Amino acid sequence: MFEKNLTIGYLLDFYGELLADRRRELMSLYYNEDYSLAEIAAEVGISRQGVRDAIKRGEEELRNFEDKLGMAARFAELQALSARLETVLDADSEPLSPALRKTLADICQRLK
Numbered sequence: 067m068f069e070k071n072l073t074i075g076y077l078l079d080f081y082g083e084l085l086a087d088r089r090r091e092l093m094s095l096y097y098n099e100d101y102s103l104a105e106i107a108a109e110v111g112i113s114r115q116g117v118r119d120a121i122k123r124g125e126e127e128l129r130n131f132e133d134k135l136g137m138a139a140r141f142a143e144l145q146a147l148s149a150r151l152e153t154v155l156d157a158d159s160e161p162l163s164p165a166l167r168k169t170l171a172d173i174c175q176r177l178k
Contacts, residue, residue, distance in 0.1 A: 071097060077128040080138045084131060089124045096121055148177035 075097040082090050092110065095101040096117075103121075107114040132138050151174050155167060162170070 074125055074128060077132055077138055080141070081128050081131040081135075085124055085127060089120050089127075092117055092120050093124045144177045148174045 074093075078090075078093055078097055082094070085093070092106055095106045095109070096103070101109070103114045103117045106117045110117070151170050155162075155170055155174070
């Protein structure tokens with residue numbers, strides 16, 4: 067359950083602006099603010115079931131965006147690549163030219 071919530075929260079960071087305002091608000095309260103369905107229902111004035119349905123539809127939308135665009139997966143790959151490049155730069159086991167070292171350092175910085 068925790069991993070699922072983390073994944074949806076991550077997708078919400080990437081694609082949340084593509085959701086309808088109300089759905090984005092409900093999902094943010096649930097995933098980012100850790101509100102319960104009942105707390106959200108009381109806050110926004112709809113039923114608990116209405117909140118649950120909206121969140122489930124939002125989750126499906128986010129997964130569809132990721133399936134079509136793949137931005138979150140690509141970003142995670144770039145972060146991993148950046149970490150590997152930083153390891154190479156820090157290891158200094160093989161001499162790198164100053165220009166190459168600076169280029170790699172710049173790439174790592176931009177990937178963060």
